[in-house]
Amino acid sequence: MKSKILFESQKHQWLVLGRDSEKQKEVVDTNEYVILSDENVMLLDPGGSEIFSQVLAALCRHVDIEAIKVIVASHQDPDIVSSLAMWLDLCPGVKVFCSRLWTGFIHHFGMGTAMELIGIPDKGMEIPIGNSGNSIFAIPAHFCHSSGNFSFYDPIAEILFSGDIGAALLPTSDTDLFVEDFESHIQYMETFHLRWMPSSAALREWVQRVRNLRPVMICPQHGAIFQGDNAEKLLDWLESLEVGIHDDLSNPELDQRMAQLRNNRDFSV
Amino acid sequence: MKNRHFQSDNSVGSILKNCMNILSVARSFSSLSFEISMLAKNGSVHAARVNRNEGQSMVPLVDGLAEISRDIGIEIETLKSDCILLSRKISICSIAIKRYYLYTRCLAICIASTSQGTEGSRVSGYPLNSDADDSLNSEMTYDFVESLSKWFDSLSPDQLDNHQKRNMEHLALKSRFNRQQIETLAGDSIQIIENATKRLTMIERSRLTMSYIASSISINTPNLKSSADRFMDLVENTLDLVHQIEKEQDELVKQAQMGKVLLKKLLTRKGL
Ligand SMILES: [Fe+2]
Numbered sequence: 005m006k007s008k009i010l011f012e013s014q015k016h017q018w019l020v021l022g023r024d025s026e027k028q029k030e031v032v033d034t035n036e037y038v039i040l041s042d043e044n045v046m047l048l049d050p051g052g053s054e055i056f057s058q059v060l061a062a063l064c065r066h067v068d069i070e071a072i073k074v075i076v077a078s079h080q081d082p083d084i085v086s087s088l089a090m091w092l093d094l095c096p097g098v099k100v101f102c103s104r105l106w107t108g109f110i111h112h113f114g115m116g117t118a119m120e121l122i123g124i125p126d127k128g129m130e131i132p133i134g135n136s137g138n139s140i141f142a143i144p145a146h147f148c149h150s151s152g153n154f155s156f157y158d159p160i161a162e163i164l165f166s167g168d169i170g171a172a173l174l175p176t177s178d179t180d181l182f183v184e185d186f187e188s189h190i191q192y193m194e195t196f197h198l199r200w201m202p203s204s205a206a207l208r209e210w211v212q213r214v215r216n217l218r219p220v221m222i223c224p225q226h227g228a229i230f231q232g233d234n235a236e237k238l239l240d241w242l243e244s245l246e247v248g249i250h251d252d253l254s255n256p257e258l259d260q261r262m263a264q265l266r267n268n269r270d271f272s273v
Numbered sequence: 274m275k276n277r278h279f280q281s282d283n284s285v286g287s288i289l290k291n292c293m294n295i296l297s298v299a300r301s302f303s304s305l306s307f308e309i310s311m312l313a314k315n316g317s318v319h320a321a322r323v324n325r326n327e328g329q330s331m332v333p334l335v336d337g338l339a340e341i342s343r344d345i346g347i348e349i350e351t352l353k354s355d356c357i358l359l360s361r362k363i364s365i366c367s368i369a370i371k372r373y374y375l376y377t378r379c380l381a382i383c384i385a386s387t388s389q390g391t392e393g394s395r396v397s398g399y400p401l402n403s404d405a406d407d408s409l410n411s412e413m414t415y416d417f418v419e420s421l422s423k424w425f426d427s428l429s430p431d432q433l434d435n436h437q438k439r440n441m442e443h444l445a446l447k448s449r450f451n452r453q454q455i456e457t458l459a460g461d462s463i464q465i466i467e468n469a470t471k472r473l474t475m476i477e478r479s480r481l482t483m484s485y486i487a488s489s490i491s492i493n494t495p496n497l498k499s500s501a502d503r504f505m506d507l508v509e510n511t512l513d514l515v516h517q518i519e520k521e522q523d524e525l526v527k528q529a530q531m532g533k534v535l536l537k538k539l540l541t542r543k544g545l
């Protein structure tokens with residue numbers, strides 16, 4: 005699994021872990037982000053249980069596991085946080101934040117372990133990075149794609165973690181951590197956004213919100229990171245996108261089969 | 274690495290499936306125990322209603338049936354509680370297995386990445402060489418955690434930084450704790466299975482007695498003039514219940530044996 009420092013100041017650091025060349029091909033590739041702020045560690049979307057050992061092994065090289073104080077989950081999907089039971093066991097006292105919509109659901113990932121799970125209100129909130137005195141901010145991203153969804157903005161690093169927004173499903177041969185050529189990168193994002201994002205209006209609202217923040221880096225949970233001009237290009241592209249579109253769903257074969265079974269039942273009763 | 278991973282998932286999966294099956298037998302026992310208590314009540318009612326002139330011989334039989342039904346009902350209730358406790362223990366055990374597996378796997382990755390190039394470096398259970406996949410593919414053993422400190426000693430100071438060493442020690446401690454938990458829970462579960470097996474032998478005996486009494490009632494019933502039908506119903510209900518108890522009992526014996534094999538594998542440190 006690759007790791008790279010994205011931002012570093014005296015007592016504040018951003019780290020990305022991802023592109024695991026040894027992961028099973030059935031499992032979607034994810035990026036895990038880590039903030040180390042004055043000895044306090046925050047994990048952003050720590051990932052699924054299938055890749056837990058690899059993420060932990062990569063993390064072991066950079067931070068003290070027992071210094072993990074906060075975990076934030078952009079939404080409720082298993083690739084986001086199904087490893088939670090292990091993190092709770094290794095880092096007792098860790099605080100977990102997710103949309104208020106998903107607290108009851110995310111408890112299922114805890115495997116019965118006690119946890120302090122804090123529901124983020126719909127309008128967002130400030131989330132302290134342990135006792136560092138620094139915070140990140142939960143930025144509403146509802147319906148992009150999950151109905152209870154957040155991006156997280158760090159005003160010190162000026163980095164926005166965007167969850168599934170800006171995500172790309174890259175071929176395994178593509179190992180760049182940053183987007184090099186935006187135009188050629190679109191092909192890996194397009195299908196994902198058209199099918200996974202349900203609302204163009206919600207996506208445009210999010211773009212407006214993010215433009216006001218002017219992040220220097222936009223970091224998605226899948227695929228490469230956008231920095232500088234590419235962050236701006238991503239926002240333009242998302243704004244122009246008509247999402248929530250799917251193919252014709254009519255399925256005469258299935259309809260016929262259901263009708264057949266219904267008729268059989270009527271005769272036999 | 275892929276095969277190892279799925280192998281462990283299968284082991285946890287088999288244990289969890291076994292735990293669900295035992296829970297489902299417990300649910301069947303719950304409804305059986307209700308029907309048996311009804312049978313015990315019916316038996317008493319029948320005994321009280323016997324026409325003293327025509328069916329004196331039936332009184333001890335029907336009383337006996339009521340009594341044995343009460344006894345078997347109590348045994349089945351206890352067995353049901355055993356099953357629920359067992360399934361809870363096994364399910365907590367499977368979580369500890371998952372954690373143990375993932376932590377030790379992480380340790381193996383850390384060791385493999387640190388040891389690349391250090392020829393001959395070995396941790397019990399994970400022969401280390403430059404091929405990380407090989408070390409991960411090797412059979413996981415419980416000696417692994419204990420061997421870590423020796424491995425630390427074998428390294429030169431520049432091979433492992435403080436973070437990594439502290440984290441690996443933390444993981445080793447957690448792995449050891451999970452391993453102890455697995456051993457305790459698997460041991461407790463085997464004890465419950467053994468107690469349940471003894472209880473099943475007692476139920477088996479009572480079930481055969483029930484069946485014997487029901488046959489005796491059925492033999493004596495044609496001599497009755499006024500209440501023959503009612504007694505035949507009682508016999509039919511009894512035999513039906515005896516059959517159901519036998520079926521659930523067989524299922525539980527099967528699941529208990531399977532559970533015991535899976536758990537013993539864990540305790541003999543070969544299974545995962
Ligand atoms: Fe998602």
Ligand SMILES: [Fe+2]
Pocket residue numbers: 081083084167168225226
């Ligand atoms: Fe995702």
